[in-house]
Amino acid sequence: MRISDQEMMLKTDLPFDKAPPYRIKAVEYTIPTTREKRKEIMKKHGYSGRLLPAKYVFINMVTDSGTGALSDRQWSAMMEGDESYFYCRSFEFFEESVQKFTGMPYVFPSHQGRSSEAPIYEVLVKAGDKIPSNTHFTTTSAWSFQRGAEPVDFVCKDYLDENNRGWFKGNMDVKAFEEYFIQHAEKIPLVELVVPNNLNGGQAVSMENIREVRKVIDKYKKIDTQFYLDIARISENAWMIKAHEPGYADKTCLEIVNEMLSHADGCHMSAKKTGMVNMGGFIALRDKKVWQKMQPKVIRTDGYITYGGLSGRDLESLAVGLIEGVNDYYLQDRQRQVDYFANACKKRGVHILEPAACFAVYINAGKCLPHLDHTQGPATCLSAQAYIEGGFASTAMDSLQRGRIDPANPLDVSKRTKAPYELIRCAMPRRVYFEPHYDWAAECLARAMAWGDKLPGFKPIADDRPPLEMSEIGLHTFFDDYEPVFPLP
Secondary structure, eight states, X not given: OOSOTTGGGOOOOSOTTTSOSSOOOOOOOOOOOOHHHHXXXXXXXXXXXXXXXXXXXXXXXXXXXXXXXXXXXXXXXXXXXXXXXXXXXXXXHHHHHHHHHHOOSEEEEESSXXXXXXXXXXXXXXXXXEEEESSOOHHHHHHHHHXXXXXXXXXXXXXXXXXXXXXXXXXXXXXXXXXXXXXHGGGOOEEEEESXXXXXXXXXXXXXXXXHHHHXXXXXXXXXXXXXXXXXXXXXXXXXXXXXXXXXXXXXXXXHHHHHHXXXXXXXXXXXXXXXXXXXXXXXXXXXXXXXXXXXXXXXXXXXXXXXXOOHHHHHHHHHHXXXXXXXXXXXXXXXXXXXXXXXXXXXXXXXXXXXXXXXXXXXXXXXXXXSOGGGOHHHHHHHHHXXXXXXXXXXXXXXXXXXXOTTSTTOGGGOBOOSSOEEEEEXXXXXOOHHHHHHHHXXXXXXXXXXXXXXXXXXXXXXXXXXXXXXXXGXXXXXXXXXXXXXX
């Protein structure tokens, strides 16, 4: 590797605030399509960005998970991958990198985020427990139900205020959490904080909020309550802290990540995001006994504890990418790109959730299509039409897709409540797109929005899919069983 981690962080007067701190070495071509062809594709594949064949997508912001470009340093490291089954040499590099990143001594690799969540919930959570979070991701919600526990979200009131422009609207509502914790402390073995808050507009979490959550746990716990962070995009969150929370401007993002995690007992990561890899993840924790309890669970689901379902090549790539993804210059440019796309949308009259998140721009489809109410899937409709307009794919996160589950009646679809906002998530792959792509993506949304009340509402598709079981609640969002009440224009 010709450029070291230290060299990548040297002081500079180069314009990394205006241009990416990297060059492009390989390109990927897309298949040209026509509007007529895209209408045909959208109808055939379920009116959802998640169901579209990727080869027909021009600009793909359905997810930032595993969709980034690897660096020359990562490709070089992969050539040194040790594919020994037990305790391969590549695990040593991986372990050292994760320990540097998290400050935690005990580490498991995993093949992605879902498999890193599994041992945590299997070891720490049992039937009757309650698992608080700022907002559970769909899979941690499902793991809670699978264990017979109840996931409980404490959404920050600032997030629910549409006019609030605060930078840390992903925070946990500490007052509500404290009241709940006092009442149920003996039934809370685990508290999950998602940083940043993916399902709540990708909004960032402040260092102060992390400290306050820790204080509540330490003050009122009646059992060995563990505090874990979901850190799939923690480096981007660290940039928001550096840029907007007093006292952190002069700290590196790695130092900020270390401080965030110093308040936690453990963490889990889908490294396909901030880890800058196409596949991989990990668990890191402080408690040796908990680590030992997790070992047979990891072996059962991901193979041996030093490879976690990954090849040696994957471990090498992640060891490098994890530190590349927390580089200040890179994160500065990533936020610049987010801001560029957000402004491109606003210039065209496309309503967004503000402030723009640190890894995505969330479109406020309820405002873009006011003729459709929350029961008619305005984000589902706008996202589908934007693909037809110009090959731009995104993810609908409206009340059809993300309506709040009633914990008392989780299987009753009719009791799902209105989502706070009717959102489309435009998640931005890392080191992939440039300004003209973002301009065109915004143009696709604007052209779709311009159809106004000619755009139809959506309804559930009548099919023979069996109902979800309790352990699968929340995972309905991955199936997109909806269709327009009349054809899209």
